[in-house]
Amino acid sequence: MRTSTTPDSELMLLLDRIAARDEKALRLLYDDTASRLYGLALRILGNKAWAEDVLQDSFVAIWHKAGSYRDSLSPPLAWMGLLVRSRALDFLRRRRAERLDQHAVVDDMDDLPQAEDAQSPMQWAEASEQATVLHQCMDRLQQAQRQVVSLAYLRDLSHSELASHFQLPLGTVKTWMRRSLEQLRKCMARHV
Numbered sequence: 001m002r003t004s005t006t007p008d009s010e011l012m013l014l015l016d017r018i019a020a021r022d023e024k025a026l027r028l029l030y031d032d033t034a035s036r037l038y039g040l041a042l043r044i045l046g047n048k049a050w051a052e053d054v055l056q057d058s059f060v061a062i063w064h065k066a067g068s069y070r071d072s073l074s075p076p077l078a079w080m081g082l083l084v085r086s087r088a089l090d091f092l093r094r095r096r097a098e099r100l101d102q103h104a105v106v107d108d109m110d111d112l113p114q115a116e117d118a119q120s121p122m123q124w125a126e127a128s129e130q131a132t133v134l135h136q137c138m139d140r141l142q143q144a145q146r147q148v149v150s151l152a153y154l155r156d157l158s159h160s161e162l163a164s165h166f167q168l169p170l171g172t173v174k175t176w177m178r179r180s181l182e183q184l185r186k187c188m189a190r191h192v
Helices: 008-019 023-045 048-068 076-102 121-139 143-154 159-166 170-190
Strands: none
Touching: 008 023, 008 048, 008 076, 023 048, 023 076, 048 076, 076 143, 121 143, 121 170, 143 159, 143 170, 159 170
């Protein structure tokens, strides 16, 4: 079994094979990434059953959209994470719309998110807007710097792990991170 730290090049090859409708590649990609993507869905939804549904829906989307993945725009795990996030937010919007359409009172408390830090719909909307702005700001970074920042946060890699991954001096990685985060702060501040 492979690990969740599968190099981007291997994930890209799997996505290429999935675009060519290779089912075995989809199984390998699932084995490599499902736990991280499930964790993302669970953080957004706060409900295990919902997260499992969204994860399944996300892998169906990966199967259909693998041909549209472009490594020049984002690392593969970031692209898949965006698909999961979008489907999770869509799921929450559908659940909310269904409740509003039916004017039903929620009487099954188990269906509500159980996370202690569950957010209100307004907080979800603000978070979604912030995520859109962050994505736009990330697009303004140079590709190499965007990849360093993405891997640092999506895979929780340290500066030294990033330097090893990209075969760069540690000082270069630290400088890229500092400059990139400063650029992102400034860009995000303009959109607040």
